[in-house]
Amino acid sequence: MPGRVVIVGTGIAGAAAAQTLRKDGFDGEVVMIGADRRPPYRRTMLTKDLLSGRVDADRIPLRSADAWQTMPVEIRTGTWAADLDPVGRSITTEDVSISTEDGSITTEDVGTGARATLDYDALLLATGGRARRLDPPGGPAWPGVLHVRDAEDALALRSRIGEAVGAPGPRGRLVIVGAGLIGCEVAAVAAAAGVAVTLLEAGPRPLAGTVPEAVSEMLADLHAGHGVTIETGVQVTGVVGETDSDTSGKGVSVVQAADGRKWTAGVVVGAVGMIPATELAQSAGLDVADGILVDEYCATSAPGVYAAGDAARFPDPFTGGTCRIEHWNHGQAHGAAAARAILGNGRPYREVPWCWTHQYGVNLQIAGTPQAADEWRTDGDLGAREFLSVGFAAGQEVAAVAAGRPKELRAARARIGEHLTWSGAPAAAR
Numbered sequence: 001m002p003g004r005v006v007i008v009g010t011g012i013a014g015a016a017a018a019q020t021l022r023k024d025g026f027d028g029e030v031v032m033i034g035a036d037r038r039p040p041y042r043r044t045m046l047t048k049d050l051l052s053g054r055v056d057a058d059r060i061p062l063r064s065a066d067a068w069q070t071m072p073v074e075i076r077t078g079t080w081a082a083d084l085d086p087v088g089r090s091i092t093t094e095d096v097s098i099s100t101e102d103g104s105i106t107t108e109d110v111g112t113g114a115r116a117t118l119d120y121d122a123l124l125l126a127t128g129g130r131a132r133r134l135d136p137p138g139g140p141a142w143p144g145v146l147h148v149r150d151a152e153d154a155l156a157l158r159s160r161i162g163e164a165v166g167a168p169g170p171r172g173r174l175v176i177v178g179a180g181l182i183g184c185e186v187a188a189v190a191a192a193a194g195v196a197v198t199l200l201e202a203g204p205r206p207l208a209g210t211v212p213e214a215v216s217e218m219l220a221d222l223h224a225g226h227g228v229t230i231e232t233g234v235q236v237t238g239v240v241g242e243t244d245s246d247t248s249g250k251g252v253s254v255v256q257a258a259d260g261r262k263w264t265a266g267v268v269v270g271a272v273g274m275i276p277a278t279e280l281a282q283s284a285g286l287d288v289a290d291g292i293l294v295d296e297y298c299a300t301s302a303p304g305v306y307a308a309g310d311a312a313r314f315p316d317p318f319t320g321g322t323c324r325i326e327h328w329n330h331g332q333a334h335g336a337a338a339a340r341a342i343l344g345n346g347r348p349y350r351e352v353p354w355c356w357t358h359q360y361g362v363n364l365q366i367a368g369t370p371q372a373a374d375e376w377r378t379d380g381d382l383g384a385r386e387f388l389s390v391g392f393a394a395g396q397e398v399a400a401v402a403a404g405r406p407k408e409l410r411a412a413r414a415r416i417g418e419h420l421t422w423s424g425a426p427a428a429a430r
C-alpha cells in the first residue's frame, strides 16, 4: 500500500480517484494538485447553467471544502506541477500567479511562482486538457476570440453575452466556430438570451460523427427554430479586428472563411475541440501519443505513475486499438479505476462510454461508439424529441442516441457492453 498518493489535476478524474481511495479504505496521504484556482467543480455546468446565469459559480463545486477536509484530501489549488522525476518519485510544483484580467490561468503564468518538491509513492496524472485555440499555434491571438474550458472562461463569456443582448448591429451578434457539443450548447444559451447567433461548422452538419444524420438534422431544426443561423462547410482562415462605425467606434471581430465569406460579430467563440495536457508526462519521458499512454489498469510506462480521464489514451475494448474519451462519466469511472489499481485492486477498464448534452430543454444522451455505426434504426418521434436510435456495425449494436428515453438508453448501453469479448473488441467492430 502506498504511503502518499499525489494526484495532478483537480478535474473529475482526479476528484473521483481521491474519493475512491478513501472509499476503498486507503489511510495514507492523498494530495491533489491543480492549476485551477478553484477546488473540483462540475465542468459540464459551464456551458449550461453557469453560462446562462441560472446558477452562479458558488453552485458548481463537486463537494464542499468541509467534505474534502473530512475525507481527508488535501487540495492545493493554484499550483502547477512543473516537473516530474519518475525515478526519484517526486514532482516539483510551482504556485501559479494569475496575470490575466479575468483570473484564468495560462501557461505564461507558469515559471514565476514559488517552487516546492513533493515525493510520492504513487502518482496519478489527471491533467485533462485545454481548449484547442482557433488561432494557429505560435502566432498572435486572433482578436476577440473566446474559448471555454474552465469556470473563468465561462464567466467571461457570460458577461460578453450579457453585453451583446440588445446591442445594435454586429455588436449584438455572436459567431461560434465549431458545431460540436460545446459550440451547440453555447449557441443554445446565447440564442435563449436573445443574442443573434451564427454557428459555423467545417463539416456537413452539427455533431456529425457523434449522432446519426436524422438526429443531427433534428438538432439543426431545433437551433433554427430559436433563430440560430447554421452555416456548414465553412473553413475559417482568420479573424481580424475592426472598428464598428455604427456603435460609437467600439471593436468588432470579422471572421473570414476560405471561400471569401465573412461574418462580423461582437463576440467570437472558438469551439474546435481540446488538446490533452501531456507536457508533464512527455518531459518526464513517459510514452505519449495524443494522450498519456496507459494500459487497461491506467498504468503509464513509468512505474508507480498512472493516468486517467481526458488526458489518457487507453486500450479500446471496442476496436482493439487505443482511444481517448472526453466525457464526464468516463473521467469519473477512469479516475476511480486508477485509484483501485493504485491500491492493488485493479480491474481491466472496459466501460461503454456515454455522455449527454442539454440544449433548449432537450437532454440528448449518447452511448457507445457512434462513429463505428454503419446503420441506424430509430424508434419514437424525432420531432417530439422522444426517441431511441440504435447504431449497428455489421449487424451488432455499437451505439445508441436518445432523448426522453433514459431507461432505454441505459438498456442499450448494457447490451453494447455485453458484446465485448474477454479480449475487448466485439467481433463486429474489430
Ligand SMILES: Cc1cc2nc3c(=O)[nH]c(=O)nc-3n(C[C@H](O)[C@H](O)[C@H](O)COP(=O)(O)OP(=O)(O)OC[C@H]3O[C@@H](n4cnc5c(N)ncnc54)[C@H](O)[C@@H]3O)c2cc1C
Residues within 6 Å of the ligand: 008, 009, 010, 011, 012, 013, 014, 033, 034, 035, 036, 043, 044, 045, 046, 047, 079, 080, 081, 082, 126, 127, 128, 129, 148, 149, 150, 182, 277, 280, 308, 309, 310, 311, 325, 326, 327, 328, 329, 331, 354, 355, 356, 357, 358
Ligand atoms: C465547457 C464544457 C462542457 C462539457 N459538458 C459535458 C457534458 O455535458 N457531458 C459530458 O459527458 N462531458 C462534458 N464535457 C467534458 C467533460 O467535462 C470532461 O471530459 C471532463 O471534465 C474531463 O475531466 P478530467 O478530470 O479528465 O480533466 P479536466 O476536467 O480537464 O481537469 C484537469 C485539471 O488538471 C489541471 N492541470 C493540467 N495540467 C496540470 C499541471 N501540470 N499542474 C497542475 N494542474 C494541471 C487543469 O488545470 C484541470 O483543472 C464538457 C467539457 C467542457 C470543457
